[in-house]
Amino acid sequence: WKASDWTASDDRVRGGKSESYFETDGSSGRFFGDLDIDTLGGAGFASQRTTDDTRTWNLSNFDGIRVNVDKADAGKKYTLILKDSLLPKNADNGREQATTSYEYDFTTPSPSTIDHSSSTTILIPWSKFKATYRGREQDDAKPLETSSIKRISIMMRSFFGTQKGPFSITIRTISAYSDKGQSSIVPSGSADEKGGLIPSRPMGSSPGVRL
Numbered sequence: 001w002k003a004s005d006w007t008a009s010d011d012r013v014r015g016g017k018s019e020s021y022f023e024t025d026g027s028s029g030r031f032f033g034d035l036d037i038d039t040l041g042g043a044g045f046a047s048q049r050t051t052d053d054t055r056t057w058n059l060s061n062f063d064g065i066r067v068n069v070d071k072a073d074a075g076k077k078y079t080l081i082l083k084d085s086l087l088p089k090n091a092d093n094g095r096e097q098a099t100t101s102y103e104y105d106f107t108t109p110s111p112s113t114i115d116h117s118s119s120t121t122i123l124i125p126w127s128k129f130k131a132t133y134r135g136r137e138q139d140d141a142k143p144l145e146t147s148s149i150k151r152i153s154i155m156m157r158s159f160f161g162t163q164k165g166p167f168s169i170t171i172r173t174i175s176a177y178s179d180k181g182q183s184s185i186v187p188s189g190s191a192d193e194k195g196g197l198i199p200s201r202p203m204g205s206s207p208g209v210r211l
Contacts (some may be wrong), residue, residue: 001029006048011155013095017100020046020156028070032168037158044164047155053086060147062176065104066127071170072108072120077162078169080104081153082129084145101153102144119172135172172206 001024010033011018020033037044059203067080080103104124131141152174156167 001026003029005051007051008047009049010046011044014040016040016044017045018044018156020048022048025154028170028172030168030170031154031156032166033156034166035156035158035164037161037164040162041189043158045155045157046167047153049081049153050151053150055150057149057176058147059149061178062146063179064123064128066175066177067106067122067124068172068175069108069120069169070172071124071168073166073168074108076156076167076169077105077107077159079155080106080124080159080174081151081155082144082147082149083151083153086150092139093129098134100138100141103132104129114119140153154190 003022003024006022007028008020008022010016010020017036018030018034019038023030023032031048033046035044035046065080065082082102083099084102085099087099089095090097106122106124108119109120126144126146129144131138131144133141154169154171156163158164
């Protein structure tokens, strides 16, 4: 992990006051901040995204994304976002132009459901990423182009005023996984094809690629 690989993309671009930060000790990355929903009347978002827009990940040989979470505020809902296309910034105002996003929402478990000697793994098959444009789901969008992932983001949003205030999640890894390699990461028989939270041992050497 490198903090310089991530940058804030918060609702301040729309006049909000939410703030997000990213820090790392090298072995994990912490996404944290404060979600303000009062300024924008119940809405709000705070996010961190990858910075190198010239980089492309070819993940077409994999079956989805795996997120290993070490620590998190219980019951908070986060969104993992992938993009397979980017546009140049608007020449008039310097802002980024919108493109289709592919999103997956997940809720961090309560303390009673976490084995603190291990991390929690979130397995997200490609089919579970929802296509959205400017926050609205797009039923007619093309499938995610997994051979050309150009940006990864993690977001905390209000979900129509249902959450606000301080948040924190520490992630050990974000990686692509193959069904053939799950057994060395996830205890045998516990893989969830629908996508979800799975208690996991620390990462081993299964086939995969770190993002």
